Amino acid sequence: MRSVRVGVFGLLGSGNLGNDGSLEAVLGHLRAEHPEAVVDALCGGPEAVTARFGIPATRLHWYRGEYRTASRAGAVVGKGLGKLVDVFRTAAWVRRHDVVIVPGMGVLEATLPLRPWGFPYALFLLCASGRLLGTPVALVGVGAGAIRDRPTRALVRWSARLAAYRSYRDTQSRDAMRAMGVDTARDEVHPDLAFALPTPASPPADPPGPVCVGVMAFHGGNDDRARAEEIHRRYLDGTIRFVRTLVEDGRRVRLLTGDEVDAPVVAAILDAVDSPLVTAAETSSLADLMKETAAADSVVAIRYHNLICALKTGTPVLAVTYAAKSDALMAGMGLGTYCHPARALDADRLLEQFRDLEKRSAELRQTLTERNQDAARRLARHLTALTTALLPRTTHAPAYRKAS
Structure with a gap:
């Protein structure tokens, strides 16, 4: 066989x-x-x-x-x-x-x-x-x-x-x-496949920890092509205002991305908020992202898998949402009230939500611990049932190997 x-x-x-x-x-x-x-x-x-x-x-x-x-x-x-x-x-x-x-x-x-x-x-x-x-x-x-x-x-x-x-x-x-x-x-x-990944350990940061801000080269969706630049400018301007206010409060900010195309947004923020308190993380995997979010006090992010990395490490997160999938993810993890629309980003309102998120940090971390355990169990059961049905075991020795 x-x-x-x-x-x-x-x-x-x-x-x-x-x-x-x-x-x-x-x-x-x-x-x-x-x-x-x-x-x-x-x-x-x-x-x-x-x-x-x-x-x-x-x-x-x-x-x-x-x-x-x-x-x-x-x-x-x-x-x-x-x-x-x-x-x-x-x-x-x-x-x-x-x-x-x-x-x-x-x-x-x-x-x-x-x-x-x-x-x-x-x-x-x-x-x-x-x-x-x-x-x-x-x-x-x-x-x-x-x-x-x-x-x-x-x-x-x-x-x-x-x-x-x-x-x-x-x-x-x-x-x-x-x-x-x-x-x-x-x-x-079932939960997103990323919930099956191991959660890397991260040494605690010196208090107060940084705020991770996940950014994106966001221009709207498939139906927003006519106003893509307007949407992008509003999103970018609001994000810059939000980061600048955090810096004025003395907070350290770590900028996160989820795709190579996000690099110009990071550059624009670093140029607009010229402060040693703002740095950009270099990440090449979800494990790298999770190390960043695990060391943070809180996270504000737009990309779907930036949100998952924060949720999986139990870090309170505020979602800047551009699609219903993010709202559904946040609701399923018990943080449904902490969503903000990307197409109509309002820096003042975002700051209000962020401050409320930080006030409830201990409570939300406990909620995330419980939801993560449940998500991991559900996903493990599903993957086992799926691959057992699709991939009947053979009698051969392991053949899963690296390409030569």
Whole structure:
């Protein structure tokens, strides 16, 4: 009996720490429970995935400039040809596997700017190939949301329908897919995959500890393109005012990101608030982010997985929310009242909420301890049941190894 062949798929290794954290959680579970599995990836950043996780990886798109705007005739032709070539590349990759897992990520949503012929098309090719070739495609702990753009909505809906298995990171994701015409009667909901990651120990900081402020290159969502710059300017100006007030109060501030594209926002804040009290953390994983949040007195953050890192380390957090997924996450962890809209960020109101958060710090830390224990138990049960069903054990010795 040969070893089971598992493929993982997504915008992995592309600079988004949350996406890579979801992959890390799934690989950790496979290594512990199915060490016989042979794993490789079809992903956005194959070199980064192989270097960090030690598994072979293939580039997601044949055309290397897929996510760059095509302004020249050659680029337009290259993108068009790439769509055709990727049909056969994706099918050939899927055929080599016993199961393909899409680990977490918001693959069924469009809460950030998204073109239908980019990742939604790639996901559709994956799920269609799986159905045609008899390879189960499992969408595990994914995020979903209502989509107004018709081509994107159609591709997402058909991807979900063609997948052999679906589970979601919150109830509203399942509800969104049901509203788009997907039968979700057998679909499960469980905590985000990042809750399966170990929580790193962090030495306590000298009191008072820093305030971590997670930032983002936020320009609104897919439906906000016409006012993207206005939304970004309001968000950035409000964040700068908030950080400046913390510094005037003598507080240390650590700026956090969750994606490489957030670097200009950090630079803008450092330039506007010229103070040694404001520093930028260098993070390359969710473990790095958790070390930062664990050492903080409190956290104010916008990116979804920045919020998870704070919640998982038991640090009181105020969410600057741009999508319903963040509101649902905060409510599920007992901090539903500490949400602030990113599109209408008001520095004065944000400060009021922040000060109330810090007053209730001890109480909220106890709440988070209890909620984290429950989330970890629920997610462990789900992953064990899922992989036991999809990946029957073989009699081979462990074959899960690093790529040579």
